Amino acid sequence: MSHRIALILMAAGDSTRFCASANISLKKQWLRVGDKPLWQKVAEDLSALYPFCQTLITASESDFCYMQCVSPFPIIKGGATRAQSLRNALRRVDAEFVLVSDVARWCVDRAVCERLLACLGDPDFACAVPFVSVPDTAFYQGTYLVREDIKLIQTPQLSHTQTLRDALELGDFSDESSAIHALGRRVEFVLGSARLAKLTLGEDLRGAGLLPPSGESFCASGFDVHSFEEGKPMVLGGVRIESPLGFKAHSDGDVLLHALSDAILGAMCAGDIGQWFPDTSEEFRGADSAKLLAHIHAYARSVGFEVRYVDITILAQFPKIAPYKREIQENIAALLALPKSRVSIKATTTESLGFIGRKEGVAVSANATLGYIRWDRILDNEERL
Incomplete structure (x- = not known):
């Protein structure tokens, strides 16, 4: 018998422990496995096990818009806690049952999922969870525990949807089974698997067997134009230019860094600088464009x-660019942590044609080439991210 089951994948964490342990900014849910982020691989692997009527993925507030741009699955904005993220996702579920798992449990075990599904034959079914036993002696607050009585709970966990909703009204819980247990409903335990161990620390990547990222490159262009404005400092490529004119703009008007920001965002398929820092927001009035670029660059690395x-x-x-080209090159190299040999700066006039030729403003065309961070090299100590 086929049941209507929704799948929710929890991917809204900030990966604090993972990033700190490996001294990297790349969040674990964005580790590229081949050419896919880990959250997409896990969602697809789980989806291959059962014809789920819905597949929903939670995302942090910072990742929500970007994941919507690139995900083949619906994305739900998460909350401050796992339980709040789950509540948000459950509002979108219209199936009788829901399977919830975490992107950190990246390895999918078909046998475990089949054992969970077999529990649906119980007319009083509320929740079923996989567990593994504790192989070692356990000591807790001055007492030795009977290790045969200890169960380490894993995900995925299968629940009756409305029962889970009701349970989560009681408060925040670390998983579905503890919430349903607090509600007074029975939790069914099925044998789990060591393969379902969580990816928590950077060292957990060792021996995980994840496919390294592909060597694919992504190229995109950015273009921006700003007219001149009297009485405003001119900043180009983060460098102060001696000029009686600055750029008319909501921010500092650094037309070069705006074009470069758009090129980086374009290579990621992440929109444009106007979406990230709208000129309708007072927050970005007079903003330092170097800080805006640094934010975009840091986000690119985190994903x-x-x-x-x-x-x-x-x-x-106007102005003459030649005296500033080297300083601009060095500044951009520093902003993007690149050697100067990977930052090309060219300048040209328009032979007195058009608005540029009439000295009414400046235009900049920028191209950026991006690639996936080779997280596998962390393990080989070939590079630190």
């Missing part, structure tokens, strides 16, 4: 991308 090369062309009749 698994590194900038490998940038190529920038400045179109300006």
Whole structure:
């Protein structure tokens, strides 16, 4: 008998322990496995086990918009806790039962899932969870425990949807089974698997057997134009330019860094700088564009991308760019943690044609090449991210 079951994958964590343990900014749910982020691989692997009527993935507030851009599955904005994220997702579930798992348990075990599904034959079914036993002597607060009585609970966990909703009204819980147990309903235990161990620390990658990221490159361009404004400092590529004119803009008007930001966002398929820092927001009035670029660069790394090369062309009749090219190159290299050999700065005039030729403003065309961060090299000590 086929039941209507929804799948919820929890991926809204901030990976604090993982990042700290490996001294990296790449969040574990964004580890690229081949050419897919880990959350997508886990969702697809679980989806292959059963014809789920819905598949929902929770995302942190910072990842929500980007995941919507790139995910083949519906994305739900998470909350401050796992339980709140789950509540948010359950509002979208219209199935009688729901299977909930964590992206950190990246390895899917068919046998465990089949044991969970077999529990649905009970007319009073509320929740079924996998567990593993404790092989070692256990000591807790001055007492030796009977290890045969200890169960380490894993995910995925299968629950009756409305029962789980009701249980989560009682408060925040670390998993579904503890919430349903607090509600006074019976929890069924099935044999779990060592393969379902969580990916928690960077060292857990060792021996995990995850496919390293592909060597694919992603190239995109960005283009921006700003007119001049009297009485405002001119900043180009994060460098102060001697000029009586600055750029008319909501921020500091650094047309070069705006174009470069768009190129990086484009290579990630992450929208444009106007979406990230809207000119309708007072928060970004007069903003330092170098800080905006640094934010975009840090986010790119947190979701698994590194900038490998940038190529920038400045179109300006005024001011003269040649005296500043090297300083601009060095500044951008520092902002993106790149060697100067991977930052190309070119400048040209428009032979006095058009608004640039009339010295009314400056345009910049930027190209960026990105690739996946090679997290597998962390284990080989070949590079630190």
